[in-house]
Amino acid sequence: MSNRVWIIDDDRSIRWVLERALSREGIETQCYESGDRALDDFYSDSPDVVISDIRMPGSDGFKLLERFQAERPGLPIIIMTAHSDLDSAVAAYQGGAFEYLPKPFDIDEAVAVTRRALAHAKEQAQEERAEPDNGASNKEIIGEAPAMQEVFRAIGRLSHSNITVLINGESGTGKELVAQALHNHSPRRNKPFIALNMAAIPKDLMESELFGHEKGAFTGASAQRAGRFEQANSGTLFLDEIGDMPADTQTRLLRVLADGEFYRVGGHTPVKVDVRIIAATHQNLEELVREHKFREDLFHRLNVIRIHIPRLADRREDIPRLVRHFFNAAAADLGVEPKILSKDAEEYLSGLDWPGNVRQLENTCRWITVMASGREVHIEDLPQELHQQGNETETPLDWQKALRIWADQALSAGRKEILSEAVPAFEKALIEIALKHTAGRKRDAADLLGWGRNTLTRKLKELEINGS
Ligand SMILES: Nc1ncnc2c1ncn2[C@@H]1O[C@H](COP(=O)(O)OP(=O)(O)OP(=O)(O)O)[C@@H](O)[C@H]1O
Numbered sequence: 253m254s255n256r257v258w259i260i261d262d263d264r265s266i267r268w269v270l271e272r273a274l275s276r277e278g279i280e281t282q283c284y285e286s287g288d289r290a291l292d293d294f295y296s297d298s299p300d301v302v303i304s305d306i307r308m309p310g311s312d313g314f315k316l317l318e319r320f321q322a323e324r325p326g327l328p329i330i331i332m333t334a335h336s337d338l339d340s341a342v343a344a345y346q347g348g349a350f351e352y353l354p355k356p357f358d359i360d361e362a363v364a365v366t367r368r369a370l371a372h373a374k375e376q377a378q379e380e381r382a383e384p385d386n387g388a389s390n391k392e393i394i395g396e397a398p399a400m401q402e403v404f405r406a407i408g409r410l411s412h413s414n415i416t417v418l419i420n421g422e423s424g425t426g427k428e429l430v431a432q433a434l435h436n437h438s439p440r441r442n443k444p445f446i447a448l449n450m451a452a453i454p455k456d457l458m459e460s461e462l463f464g465h466e467k468g469a470f471t472g473a474s475a476q477r478a479g480r481f482e483q484a485n486s487g488t489l490f491l492d493e494i495g496d497m498p499a500d501t502q503t504r505l506l507r508v509l510a511d512g513e514f515y516r517v518g519g520h521t522p523v524k525v526d527v528r529i530i531a532a533t534h535q536n537l538e539e540l541v542r543e544h545k546f547r548e549d550l551f552h553r554l555n556v557i558r559i560h561i562p563r564l565a566d567r568r569e570d571i572p573r574l575v576r577h578f579f580n581a582a583a584a585d586l587g588v589e590p591k592i593l594s595k596d597a598e599e600y601l602s603g604l605d606w607p608g609n610v611r612q613l614e615n616t617c618r619w620i621t622v623m624a625s626g627r628e629v630h631i632e633d634l635p636q637e638l639h640q641q642g643n644e645t646e647t648p649l650d651w652q653k654a655l656r657i658w659a660d661q662a663l664s665a666g667r668k669e670i671l672s673e674a675v676p677a678f679e680k681a682l683i684e685i686a687l688k689h690t691a692g693r694k695r696d697a698a699d700l701l702g703w704g705r706n707t708l709t710r711k712l713k714e715l716e717i718n719g720s
Pocket residue numbers: 391392393394395421422423424425426427428429430492534574577610611614
């Protein structure tokens with residue numbers, strides 16, 4: 253029986269109120285006035301749900317919860333905390349808690365939350381017994397930027413719910429990856445995750461793709477076929493590019509969401525399903541609603557919880573880490589040694605606009621892994637199209653942008669006299685490239701640079717360039 257709740261709080265009145273309310277509901281309780289006492293018992297005895305305060309003498313709530321989590325990762329833990337501490341509690345205990353109860357709480361609410369946690373514990377115990385492999389991918393999501401931390405927090409907060417989520421973000425920002433993470437951290441994690449891109453399916457096949465069809469429903473329907481909704485039953489259906497869904501399919505989708513059942517194309521028997529919907533779009537759905545291209549009622553059904561994924565250009569600080577991640581992945585795939593990014597190339601890449609977002613960066617890293625000759629990657633090893641990337645009129649300014657970023661970072665890091673660092677590096681780069689173009693001939697290189705030969709020779713010496 254999953255029916256045992258531990259109440260941990262140094263405040264006697266809280267323990268008393270909770271104990272009474274839960275016992276009245278037939279829930280078995282055990283009270284602890286400190287985290288240390290609870291820990292002592294935890295190794296010999298184990299609750300189904302824990303309700304704990306954060307600020308306590310001795311082992312404080314966080315320490316306690318960390319230990320509990322380490323021992324029993326799935327244990328539902330309800331955190332009680334003063335309103336003023338709520339944000340820090342949520343942040344510090346990212347995703348681990350089942351629920352947060354801001355103090356002072358309503359006792360009925362506390363009972364309801366406890367009931368939910370107990371139901372969850374029971375569900376989990378059942379799942380643990382039968383753990384089918386759904387082939388779910390568990391790709392790491394890189395993101396130290398504040399906007400990405402926000403996304404992770406949302407995944408954490410939603411990890412015990414089956415609520416509908418709408419993900420917004422440009423193409424290639426990682427919407428599918430986040431949808432998959434939401435699923436992997438949800439109570440449905442051992443059930444199917446089915447992804448479907450509305451923009452990739454021909455309009456007239458969409459309904460049969462989503463809802464399946466009966467034999468003979470249309471020319472070519474030679475057998476009954478289950479649609480994605482059926483495949484996703486008891487799991488998650490990820491509808492990418494939902495803004496591209498045709499109007500009549502929107503109407504059908506809305507009906508399924510309302511009724512929990514649908515008819516296969518050409519079918520007359522309703523099919524019942526329990527599917528969590530995660531939808532995504534790069535479009536502005538509110539705008540589409542205003543233009544009557546998207547049903548308003550469907551929009552409200554989908555727009556329960558919204559997660560926004562920022563453009564890569566709005567989280568540049570993640571670029572070096574992402575590059576390392578993709579270099580390692582590409583190297584592992586291709587069976588070669590991972591490339592290393594030189595400082596100049598790293599700064600250059602961090603300064604670009606990346607209209608194709610993370611996907612473009614990933615493809616670039618694969619390209620570099622295949623094409624660049626040395627282990628260390630320099631600006632000149634980068635694919636040609638990156639050098640031309642961005643706003644047409646701005647094209648020749650890309651390096652200047654990179655330079656500005658470099659200067660900005662150098663000064664922020666407290667470096668001084670940055671011209672003495674930048675100017676020789678600048679000249680060295682131009683000289684080396686000019687020499688490359690003339691196969692090492694100094695006279696011609698000097699012409700290309702617009703210097704006299706003697707100047708070039710002097711510079712080569714100064715800059716210690718081997719210009720023979
Ligand atoms: N933060 C990240 N960390 C690691 N890999 C990422 C990250 N974001 C995206 N990727 C990778 O970039 C690629 C594009 O991501 P994904 O397909 O999730 O984007 P999307 O927003 O769904 O794109 P689209 O809207 O075009 O379908 C994938 O290969 C994904 O694994």
